Amino acid sequence: xxxxxxxxxxxxxxxxxxxxxxxxxxxxxxxxxxxxxxxxxxxxxxxxxxxxxxxxxxxxxxxxxxxxxxxxxxxxxxxxxxxxxxxxxxxxxxxxxxxxxxxxxxxxxxxxxxxxxxxxxxxxxxxxxxxxxxxxxxxxxxxxxxxxxxxxxxxxxxxxxxxxxxxxxxxxxxxxxxxxxxxxxxxxxxxxxxxxxxxxxxxxxxxxxxxxxxxxxxxxxxxxxxxxxxxxxxxxxxxxxxxxxxxxxxxxxxxxxxxxxxxxxxxxxxxxxxxxxxxxxxxxxxxxxxxxxxxxxxxxxxxxxxxxxxxxxxxxxxxxxxxxxxxxxxxxxxxxxxxxxxxxxxxxxxxxxxxxxxxxxxxxxxxxxxxxxxxxxxxxxxxxxxxxxxxxxxxxxxxxxxxxxxxxxxxxxxxxxxxxxxxxxxxxxxxxxxxxxxxxxxxxxxxxxxxxxxxxxxxxxxxxxxxxxxxxxxxxxxxxxxxxxxxxxxxxxxxxxxxxxxxxxxxxxxxxxxxxxxxxxxxxxxxxxxxxxxxxxxxxxxxxxxxxxxxxxxxxxxxxxxxxxxxxxxxxxxxxxxxxx
Numbered sequence: 001x002x003x004x005x006x007x008x009x010x011x012x013x014x015x016x017x018x019x020x021x022x023x024x025x026x027x028x029x030x031x032x033x034x035x036x037x038x039x040x041x042x043x044x045x046x047x048x049x050x051x052x053x054x055x056x057x058x059x060x061x062x063x064x065x066x067x068x069x070x071x072x073x074x075x076x077x078x079x080x081x082x083x084x085x086x087x088x089x090x091x092x093x094x095x096x097x098x099x100x101x102x103x104x105x106x107x108x109x110x111x112x113x114x115x116x117x118x119x120x121x122x123x124x125x126x127x128x129x130x131x132x133x134x135x136x137x138x139x140x141x142x143x144x145x146x147x148x149x150x151x152x153x154x155x156x157x158x159x160x161x162x163x164x165x166x167x168x169x170x171x172x173x174x175x176x177x178x179x180x181x182x183x184x185x186x187x188x189x190x191x192x193x194x195x196x197x198x199x200x201x202x203x204x205x206x207x208x209x210x211x212x213x214x215x216x217x218x219x220x221x222x223x224x225x226x227x228x229x230x231x232x233x234x235x236x237x238x239x240x241x242x243x244x245x246x247x248x249x250x251x252x253x254x255x256x257x258x259x260x261x262x263x264x265x266x267x268x269x270x271x272x273x274x275x276x277x278x279x280x281x282x283x284x285x286x287x288x289x290x291x292x293x294x295x296x297x298x299x300x301x302x303x304x305x306x307x308x309x310x311x312x313x314x315x316x317x318x319x320x321x322x323x324x325x326x327x328x329x330x331x332x333x334x335x336x337x338x339x340x341x342x343x344x345x346x347x348x349x350x351x352x353x354x355x356x357x358x359x360x361x362x363x364x365x366x367x368x369x370x371x372x373x374x375x376x377x378x379x380x381x382x383x384x385x386x387x388x389x390x391x392x393x394x395x396x397x398x399x400x401x402x403x404x405x406x407x408x409x410x411x412x413x414x415x416x417x418x419x420x421x422x423x424x425x426x427x428x429x430x431x432x433x434x435x436x437x438x439x440x441x442x443x444x445x446x447x448x449x450x451x452x453x454x455x456x457x458x459x460x461x462x463x464x465x466x467x468x469x470x471x472x473x474x475x476x477x478x479x480x481x482x483x484x485x486x487x488x489x490x491x492x493x494x495x496x497x498x499x500x501x502x503x504x505x506x507x508x509x510x511x512x513x514x515x516x517x518x519x520x521x522x523x524x525x526x527x528x529x530x531x532x533x534x535x536x537x538x539x540x541x542x543x544x545x546x547x548x549x550x551x552x553x554x555x556x557x558x559x560x561x562x563x564x565x566x567x568x569x570x571x572x573x574x575x576x577x578x579x580x581x
Contacts, residue, residue, distance in 0.1 A: 002193075002194055002195065002196045002299055002300055005196040005197065008195070008196040008197025008198075009197075009407070011076060011196040011197075012053045012073065012074070012075050012076060015053065016029060016034070016060070016073060019034075019060060019061075019326075020034065022326075023326040024037065025037060026063065026064045026324075026325060026326050027060070027063050027064070027326065028342050028344055028347045029344070029347070030070075030087060030088055030091040030347045030348055030350070030351040031083075031084065031087045031088075031348065031351050031352075032072055032073070032080060032081075032083065032084030032085065032086075032087040032088045032351070033050060033060065033070060033071050033072040033073040033080070033084065033087075033088040034060045034063055034070060034071050034073065034088070035063065035069060035070040035088060035091045035092045035342070035347060036063055036064060036065070036069055036070065036092070036339075036342075037341060037342060038339040038340060038341055038342065039094065039339035039340050039341075039342055040069055040092060040093065040094030040095075040339055041094060041339045042094060042095055042096075043094075043095070043096055043166065044069075044094055044096055044163060044164070044166065045096050045097050045098070045099055045163040045167070045168065045169050045172045046069040046070065046089070046092040046093050046094055046096075046097070046098040046099070046163070047068050047069050047070075047098075047099050047101065047156070047159055047160045047163050047172065048068065048069060048070040048071065048072060048085075048088055048089050048092050048098055048099070048100045048101070049062070049063075049068045049070075049071050049072075049100075049101050049102065049152075049156050050070075050071050050072030050073065050074070050080055050085065050088070050100070050102055050108075050112070051072070051074060051079065051080070051102050051103055051105070051108055051152075052074040052075060052076055052077045052078045052079060052080070052217065052443075053073050053074060053075065053076050053077075054076040054077050054193075054217075054297070054298060054299045055216060055296050055297050055298065056297060056327070057294065057295055057296075057297075057326075057327030057328060058152060058153065058156075058295065058296040058297070059071040059072070059073065059156075060073055060326075061325060061326050061327030061328065062153075062156065062157075062323075062325045062326075062327060062328050063325055063326070064323065064324050064325030064326065064328075065164070065323065065324045065325070066160065066161060066164050066321060066322050066323030066324060066325070066330070066331070067156070067157065067160045067161075067323045067325045067328065068156060068160050068325075069092040069098075069160075069163075070088045070089065070091060070092035071088070072084050072085045072088045072089075072100075072112075074443075075403075075404075075407065075440075076195060076196070076299070076400070077195075077217040077218055077400050078107070078400055078404055078441070078443040078446070079102075079105060079107030079108045079110075079111050079443045079444065079446070079447070080108075080111060080112075081111055081438045081439035081440070081441075081446060081447065081450070082110075082111045082112075082114040082115045082118065082438060082439075082447060082450070083115075083435065083438070083439045084111075084439060085100060085111055085112045085115035086115040086118050086119055087351040087352075088351065089115060089119055089124070089126060090119070090122075090124070090350055090351050090352075091347050091348075091350040091351040093119075093124055093350075094339070096125070096168070096169065097124065097125030097126065097127070097169045098119070098124060098125070098126050098127075099126075099127050099128075099129065099159065099163070099169065099172055099173060099176070100112045100115065100116060100126065100127070100128045100129070101128070101129045101130070101131065101152075101155065101156060101159060101176060102128075102130055102131070102148065102152075103130065103131050103147060103148025103149065103152050103216075104130040104131060104132045104144075104145075104146060104147055104148045105147065105148070105217075105444075106444040106486065107443040107444035107445075107446065107447060108130070109128075109130055110444065110447045110448070110485055110486065111438070111446075111447045112128050113128055114447070114485075115128075116128045125169060127169060127173060129155075129159075129173065129176045129177070129180070130148060131148030131151055131152045131155045131156075131180050131183075132144060132145070132146040132147070132148060132180060133146065133147075133148055133149060133150070133151025133152070133154075133155075133180065133183045133184055133185040133307065134146045134147040134148065134149045134151070134185055134186075134187070134213075134215070135184050135185065135186050135240060135241065135244045136186060136187070136212065136213025136214075136221070136222055136240075137213070137215070137222075140244060147215055147216075149185050149187060149215065149216045149296065149305060150185050150187065150216070150257055150259040150295060150296040150305045150307045151180075151183040151184070151185040151307045151309070152296055153257060153259075153291075153295045153296055153307070154179055154183050154255060154257065154307060154309040154319070155176055155179040155180045155183060157179075157318065157319065157321075157323070158175050158176070158178075158179040158309075158315055158318040158319060159172055159173075159175050159176040159179065159318075160323075161317075161318035161319075161321035161323070162175040162176075162318055164321065165318075165321070175314070175315075175318060178312075178314070178315060179309060179315055179318075181246055181248070182246055182249060182309050182310045182311070182312075182315060183307060183308070183309040184241045184244045184245070184246070184307070184308055184309075185241070185305055185306065185307040185308075186212075186213065186236075186237055186240040186241050186305060186306055187213065187214050187216075187221075187259075187261070187303060187304065187305030187306075188210050188211060188212050188213075188214065188221065188233065188236070188237070188303050188304065188305070189205055189210065189211040189214040189220070189221055189261065189301055189302065189303035190205060190210050190211075190227070190264070190302040190303050191204070191205055191263070191301065191302040191303075192204050192205065192218065192220070192301060193218050193261075193262065193298050193299040193300050193301035194299065194300060195218075195299070195399075195400070195403070201218075202218030202219075202220075202394055202399045203218060203219070203220035203394065203399075205220075205221075205224065206224065208226060208227050209224045209225065209226060209227055210224065210225055210226075210227050210228065210233075210303070211223070211224055211303075212224070212225055212236070214298075214301075214303060216261070216296060216297075216298045216301075217298070217400075218298065218299075218301075218394075218399060218400075219397065220550075230268075230271045230272045230274075230275055231275045233272055233275075233304075234272050234275030234276045234278075234279055235275075235279060237272075237276065237304075237305075237306035238276055238279040238280060238283070238306065240306075241306055241307075241308045242280075242283060242308070245310070246310060249310040249312075251310045251311055251312060252284050252285050252286055253285070253286045253288055253310070253311040253316060254280070254285050254286070254287060254288065254308050254309065254310055254311060255288050255289065255290070255308070255309040255311055255315075255316075255319045256276070256277075256280065256287055256288075256290040256291070256306070256307065256308055256309075257290070257291045257292075257295060257305075257306070257307040258272060258273045258276055258290070258291070258292045258293075258304060258305075258306055259291075259293070259294065259295050259296055259297075259304060259305045259306075259307060260293060260294040260297065260303075260304050261294075261297050261298045261301040261302065261303040261304060261305065262294065262297040262298055262299055262300045262301045262302070263300050263301060263302040263303075264302055264303060264304050266292075266293060269292050269293065269304060270292060272304065273290070273292045276306060277290070280308075288311060288316060288319065288320070289319065289320060289330075295328070359462065359463070360423060360424055360425030360428065360462035360463060361425070361462075361463045361464065363425075363463065363464050363465045364424075364425025364426055364427070364461070364462040364463045364464065365420075365423055365424070365425055366465075367425060367426030367429075367460070367465060367466065368416075368419065368420050368424050368425050368426045368428070368429040368462075369420055370426065371416060371426050371429045371430055371433070372413075372416040372417055372419070372420045372429055373572065374569050374572055375409065375412050375413040375416045375417075375433055376413055376416075376417075377568050377569070377571075377572040378409045378412070378413070378565055378568055378569070379406075379409040379410050379412070379413040381564065381565075381568045382402075382405045382406050382409045382561070382564075382565075383406050383409075383410075385402065385405075385561070385564060386402035386403060386405070386406045387402060388402065389401050389402030389405060389557050389560065389561055390402035390403060392554055392555060392556075392557040392560060393557035395550060395551060395554045397557070400443065401445060401557040401558065401561065402557075404441040404443050404445055404446055405441065405445065405561050407440045407441050408436075408437040408438070408440055408441025408445070408446050408449060409437065409441075410440070411436040411437055411439065411440035411441070412433035412434070412436055412437040412453070413433075414436065415432045415433045415435065415436035415437075416429050416430075416432065416433040418432070419432040419433070424462065425461065425462025425463060426457070426460050426461075426462065426466065427457040427458060427459075427460045427461045427462045428457065428462050429457070430453050430454070430456055430457030430460065431453065431454045431457035431458070433453055434449065434450040434451070434452070434453025434454045434457065435450060435454070437449045437450050437453065438450025438451070444486070444558075445495070445558055445561075447485070448482050448485065448486055448495065448558075451478075451481045451482060451485050452478035452479075452481055452482055453478070454481070455474070455477040455478045455480070455481040456474040456475065456477060456478045457474075458477070459473055459474035459477045460474050467516075468510045468514070468515055468516035468519070469510060471506075471510075471516040471520075472503075472506050472507045472510040472511075472516060472519075475502070475503045475506055475507075476503050476507065478499075478503075479496070479499050479500060479503045482495070482496060482499065483496070488540075491537065491540075492537075492539065492540040493534050493537040493538065493539040493540065493551065493556045493559075494539075494556060494558055494559065495556070495558035495559050495561070495562045496559075497530055497531070497533075497534050497537065497556065497559050498527040498528075498530045498531040498534070498556075498559035498560075498562045498563045498566075499527070499559075499562055500530075501523075501526045501527055501529075501530040502523045502524065502526055502527035502530075502562075502563075502566055503523075505519070505522060505523040505526040505527075506519050506520060506523040509522060509523070517573050517574075520566070520569065520570050520573065521570040521573070521574065523566065524563070524566035524567040524569070524570040525567070527562065527563040527566045527567075528563040528564075528566075528567060530559065530563070531555055531556070531559040531560045531562070531563035532555055533555075534555045534556040534559045534560075535552070535553055535554055535555045536552065536553075537551075537552075537556070538551065538552060539551050539556070
């Protein structure tokens, strides 16, 4: 169990304070994460890695010469927001573009992809790449659906070394793609991990068993086997990874990582490594500079993973290349930082994006106050529902949905109140709330809620009183934004399965002449019924997909929370008489 913390809700922020102070010769803090203490040298592509925290040394521990130029640091096991990713990328960028790399998780893909679009609009040559090394999360032939776990490290390392060597953006991307295609990982867990402040782990493994194919965000394994000896475990890992060898390679040279997940001791890892190394060599492989230890952890999870990257001459050169970071050093005297030493003020200034102000009228400002009252009610309701939403999410996911919704709605409430104080209309209040919801909640649900609120706000605008048709059209815009961004469809067991019935019922009743307030109340009950019905669906996207069978019988957490929010808005309209009309 994670025992040392002040406020569990600020665990990541408090961790960064200590990390930055202890490693000031390597890194400096910027909004959203950390960058190298020295500016990026002219002509060098900046490599920015990232994801949720809880995985140290990944990701901030490998920012430094020879490795990453910056790391975006989200809340524990939660994707950083679009704004956080863009902020760190701006600060890390020199003059030759920035490559953002994460594991292949829906929240990371959406947030970092949106950040790339935003950076390009600002004139920065930005690109994104997702690592897909986890053989347990999708079968052969569907490698693009796989998660990124400890194999993140080999891809990050090679891409960073290529950038350090001076390759242009196309070259660095090519190396990242080659490293990813050559990397395979399989992990096992002996016990689950516990979030700071929680009194129980995100999942448990039965006594005398191990979970095979775990994720690194507290997702349980896809199968359970009897607890093995070190030799038997080595055979399971080696056979699993080698049996998934990339078809395109004939190389026998391999980079290998035996990675501890947080609670397995180094001595235990060395016992397993002795068996792993023997088996690999018996299978005809030459091991090149192996790593045994903690590189991509999962808080206090007991377990380990085996990563193999098949090497050609180029990948071997980048794997062997020197690096000097807070948690990872390689090579004689490593390498020295290039560029000038950053000041804290300069680093933060480089991360800031311009703000666009919009005008509102009295009707719009009244609507803004109504919207802010809605977020007040949502934040209160979600705080009470946090544990139940987390319980539902933990059945086949990582159990963080309740916490993410609480953090997102609390941030949205504060942003909405501030926007109202500054005279914003309903549209700007919604977009400000959506921006902060995405920034503080992180993860898939955070970016989706942010996109939905932004789309609704854009439709409603800051002037006049939106009529019922405009409100219904705004909700349709919100639904369409989620479909475009998330790539899911109704029936995939996501929040869309509650949102679409809600939108359709709202549209139908408004078209029949019903005021939107009354139509909303009925549509909210439709969403509630639809959310309950997701219990019978199998998830086809997201983190729950590898554990689809386990999910059957439990409603989707995202659909459930959306229906709860719709009902809370309806209750708030009825009880308090809040309405922009």
